[in-house]
Amino acid sequence: MYAAVVHTFDSVPNYEIFDLLQPSGKNEVLVDVLAAGFHPRVRSQANGSHYTSTNQLPLIPGIDGVGRLPDGQLVYFVTPDKFLGTFAEKAVIDLRRSVPLTENANPINIAAAMNPAMSSWVALRRRIDFQPGQKLLVLGATGNSGQMAVQIAKLLGASQVIGAGRDPERLESLPALGADATVSLAGDPKEAANRLGQAASEVDVVIDYLWGKPAERAMLPILMKRSDRSRKLSWIQIGSIAGPTAAVPSVALRSANFQVLGSGQGSVTTAGYLAEFPALIDVITAGKLKVNASPVPLSEVGNVWRAPVKNGKRIVFVPTI
Ligand SMILES: NC(=O)c1ccc[n+]([C@@H]2O[C@H](COP(=O)([O-])OP(=O)(O)OC[C@H]3O[C@@H](n4cnc5c(N)ncnc54)[C@H](OP(=O)(O)O)[C@@H]3O)[C@@H](O)[C@H]2O)c1
Structure with missing residues (x-):
């Protein structure tokens, strides 16, 4: 062959x-x-x-x-x-x-969509107790998995989805996928982190495909602007396209109800993934995801x-x- x-x-x-x-x-x-x-x-x-x-x-x-x-x-x-x-x-x-x-x-659509889509689908359904009505930030929303995450968060009932990424054209296309707001990560990194703090301080969940410096820089601006820092923020590390490590400031963990966890092979069992496949396939086959x-x-x-x-x-x- x-x-x-x-x-x-x-x-x-x-x-x-x-x-x-x-x-x-x-x-x-x-x-x-x-x-x-x-x-x-x-x-x-x-x-x-x-x-x-x-x-x-x-x-x-x-x-x-x-x-x-x-x-x-x-x-x-x-x-x-x-x-x-x-x-x-x-x-x-x-x-x-x-x-x-x-x-x-459609074999091509299923083959294209399952891996990027399952990243947020499994994270929201298997790693945290995600509830309809919660607010969510997608860090790295301009990538394929990020675009899926925006759509999936809405499908699962998020009341607000904020998409953050660098590419201006893809950022502009996110509202058509369901994003309520977008944040540009282009330009000066500190300013980008502050923009995230302004826009996303009230989210309950961060779906993070970037990790590395962008995640590290964004944590405090988001946490310190929260109206109630004892309200839980679950930061789900899914991809590390911007770097394999990010320093988590100790003050972030002490002064806010900040939960950092990951989602991927190992933190979710193979049986756990397989159990999620049929419902996700139904969603893709029904044309509910672009x-x-x-x-x-x-x-x-x-x-x-x-x-x-x-x-x-x-x-x-x-x-x-
Ligand atoms: N754990 C899991 O279950 C799981 C499943 C699927 C994917 N993943 C991981 O998630 C990550 C993203 O996957 P994907 O499918 O979205 O990949 P993708 O379609 O190739 O998109 C990656 C995006 O990352 C952005 N990017 C790259 N470097 C960046 C940086 N330094 N700062 C900010 N943005 C940066 C780029 O967006 P711009 O064009 O806007 O710069 C690019 O479009 C990968 O690491 C992948 O391995 C994990």
Whole structure:
């Protein structure tokens, strides 16, 4: 079969023939891959930097996808394997890590949306006791996951959603997705943090895709302007696109009811993720989320791997085009 194959962690995957995989375990089955999303998590898998990496090479990148079982059933699945992934014509899946899709599901939209959408969906439903009517800030709302978070927070009943990010065009597009207000993070970093303090001091939840300096700088301006600092603020660390560490000021934890936690593989069990998939798939299939998918033939993997992605779109590799 053809697959994208990573031979060294510092090079882009090569599109080449790879020995056809064989299912071995009792729940394993070989599927035809129809679509697989190129998520930031896949980049860190392919360059060996993700915290789950085992450094094993060669590897086929890709952590999830939409495929067809030998009996014709369409499924969304996450890979059981850390080094034989979904950027291939076929993949071995563990049926226990798959959910059936209806025939009207759009494979490209599901493959594009599930990973970015599940980041906020799972965080709000599994990591905190999120209540309809609560207010929420999305830090990094101009990214694909951030755009999903804005929409999902509204779907789950948030009374106010504030989207913060750098890209002016995408920031401008957030109100159409449901954002009640936007905050630009462009320009002087201190001024950006103060703008966040002004706009978001009354939120109950922060969904943070940035971490690093932007998060570090924003914590005190937001907390210190709260009308009631004993009201809980849950800061959910989901991505670290602006840096892997952020210094949390001790005063933030003492002088406000400030809860810092994360959401991802490990803090939520695989069973927990799987339990959330059907409801999220229903939402995507019903067209309730705007999905920014950009289908690309898998044979182009080497050309698009390092190319900048336009307009917050999510590339989806399709082996059959
Ligand atoms: N834990 C989970 O369950 C989970 C699930 C999905 C994603 N994630 C993580 O969440 C993060 C975002 O994912 P994504 O899907 O939204 O990625 P994406 O679509 O590639 O978007 C990333 C965005 O980050 C912004 N950005 C990059 N560097 C920045 C900086 N220094 N300061 C401010 N903004 C910066 C850029 O927005 P501008 O163009 O506005 O600068 C970019 O559009 C990634 O780290 C990803 O691995 C985690």
